[in-house]
Amino acid sequence: xxxxxxxxxxxxxxxxxxxxxxxxxxxxxxxxxxxxxxxxxxxxxxxxxxxxxxxxxxxxxxxxxxxxxxxxxxxxxxxxxxxxxxxxxxxxxxxxxxxxxxxxxxxxxxxxxxxxxxxxxxxxxxxxxxxxxxxxxxxxx
Numbered sequence: 001x002x003x004x005x006x007x008x009x010x011x012x013x014x015x016x017x018x019x020x021x022x023x024x025x026x027x028x029x030x031x032x033x034x035x036x037x038x039x040x041x042x043x044x045x046x047x048x049x050x051x052x053x054x055x056x057x058x059x060x061x062x063x064x065x066x067x068x069x070x071x072x073x074x075x076x077x078x079x080x081x082x083x084x085x086x087x088x089x090x091x092x093x094x095x096x097x098x099x100x101x102x103x104x105x106x107x108x109x110x111x112x113x114x115x116x117x118x119x120x121x122x123x124x125x126x127x128x129x130x131x132x133x134x135x136x137x138x139x140x141x
Contacts, residue, residue, distance in 0.1 A: 034093050040095055043092060044093040045091070046079045049080035063120075068123065090113060092114065096126060
């Protein structure tokens with residue numbers, strides 16, 4: 001469990017995630033309401049400000065812009081959230097033209113923060129499918 005400044009931001013275990021997601025709309029990604037889309041393609045990062053995750057959100061955004069410079073990604077927005085219902089949230093959304101925002105990562109569903117390698121691969125598969133990510137790319141099977 002992550003705690004910062006007396007605020008509890010629980011992270012369920014992987015087994016709890018699977019069991020809770022079955023009957024819990026809070027962990028059902030089809031019930032999530034994405035933020036308004038920006039220029040396409042773009043990324044939106046939502047994070048719990050009470051958990052002090054601004055630095056992590058800015059680090060992720062910097063890494064994504066270094067990997068996918070414009071015009072591959074036209075914008076990255078960082079949205080701090082500070083309510084009971086958004087406690088512990090860290091979500092990364094991909095906004096593509098003519099389609100609803102796609103959830104690329106949710107900390108509570110995935111069981112933790114994204115490894116940048118995995119997040120970059122997921123985003124790459126949508127915005128630049130042929131792009132090599134170098135040494136951090138998936139191995140061919």
